[in-house]
Amino acid sequence: MSTATHNAEALAQKLSDSGLRSTPQREVVYDVLLRKRDHPTADEVFARVKSGLPTISLATVYNCLETLVQCDLVRAVNFERSPTRYCPNLRPHAHFHDEQTGKTHDIDLPPELLEKVSAVLPVGYDAKSVEIIFRGKATKTVASRD
Amino acid sequence: MSTATHNAEALAQKLSDSGLRSTPQREVVYDVLLRKRDHPTADEVFARVKSGLPTISLATVYNCLETLVQCDLVRAVNFERSPTRYCPNLRPHAHFHDEQTGKTHDIDLPPELLEKVSAVLPVGYDAKSVEIIFRGKATKTVASRD
DNA sequence: TTTCTATTTAGAATAATTCTAATTATCATT
DNA sequence: AATGATAATTAGAATTATTCTAAATAGAAA
Structure with missing residues (x-):
């Protein structure tokens, strides 16, 4: 089983624990965070996600990131007033x-x-x-x- | 000598250490922060400051707060994306x-x-x-x- | 299927903050 | 005291990250 599949399943588990669905958007957003752990902003995640899912919207990226934070899979970090950054380090x-x-x-x-x-x-x-x-x-x- | 005067002089000192001028606006903003230490936002400071200095502008409040932060008299704190709060506790x-x-x-x-x-x-x-x-x-x- | 709810989407709206350009105040010299 | 140079303030416009809205789509359950 590939790592991506493994992550997707761990994600699906965490999501369903919270009564939420696993979706391609959520999987791809989470995968992007895991792949390059440089604390990207929502905009940066949006840019990276588009190669895998060209029709995703920025609003969805925000939604997915918020969902991942709620599920305790991702931490949001703020430095001063600059855009929120996201971190999958648990x-x-x-x-x-x-x-x-x-x-x-x-x-x-x-x-x-x-x-x-x-x-x-x-x-x-x-x-x-x-x-x-x-x-x-x-x-x-x-x-x-x- | 009153406390307010004392603070104003301490402020004037710190400002001139940084090559900056003491102004009524800076004094009143600092005084407001010292008077009620409830970590107000810039808007809240603006509202409080207006009673003493009705013609002050919000931009000036932002400027003054930033100046006080630069002088190490005030700390700026951010919680998530809510407005910056200001704290004169050294x-x-x-x-x-x-x-x-x-x-x-x-x-x-x-x-x-x-x-x-x-x-x-x-x-x-x-x-x-x-x-x-x-x-x-x-x-x-x-x-x-x- | 049909129905119900969750999710996504595009674009508009919001709100804190910063920027701009003009005015005013202050300081250092004359 | 007047002058010139620089600093600070001001009102309002602009910016920008984020959230909201309402409609469309997808997925699960019945």
Whole structure:
């Protein structure tokens, strides 16, 4: 079984868990995110998706991305007011935003660090998620892991 | 000397450090941020500022806020795609975004935590800033410190 | 099939922010 | 105090990412 098929089935599973249907549009959008993990914007996803599905609309790309975020298959990241970027990395990680290049790098986080960070919350604060964003410049770039 | 005067002078100092002028608009905008630390949007700042300076324009409010951010007197915070919010708290802190109320709470951070977090960065990543955002619900609300 | 609902689609609408060009204020020199 | 140079403000237009709308299509269930 090919990787794409595998992903499509994992996606179908996650979707049906949420009572949603698997569609070619959702599959192709998810596949595009998995293929090139450079935190693309919706517009960039739209451009890449069109080669496989030339009739897809931008609205659908937005819809699909939102759906994937709802299913916890994809994270949406925002840097200032620039367009939302999408990230299929499900490992605990922070984002490093390189201000020179505009590129975003995933920084793996040891799970105990997230616990330590969450431990600063006073009683009465119940966090569903923690997001960590670094901003600066990356002098070296290391190939990203899967 | 009044607190407002004191703030105005601190502001004037910071501005001139950056080669910028102190203006009534900048003073009033900064004063509004200090007076009510509820992370207002530019529109909310605009509304509050107008009582003291009825002829100010929204563009100027945006300009002033941006200037204050450049001077490191104010932090801009973004939650998803909602309007940018502004925060004059200079202590190291995270933000807790209450998804029910939409309110933002400052969470003080022990400085050593920020060091621990930054320590996860691999060689070659030089972070100028670290931002931590919690999302969830706050069951209790404690009066915020200054 | 037929029906019901989910999804997609194109294009219009929205809204936060930025831009533009003109005016006004302020500073440094004369 | 007047002058000239630059900084800041202003109103309104423009931009742009995103969401909305209403109609068309597809898919599942009966």
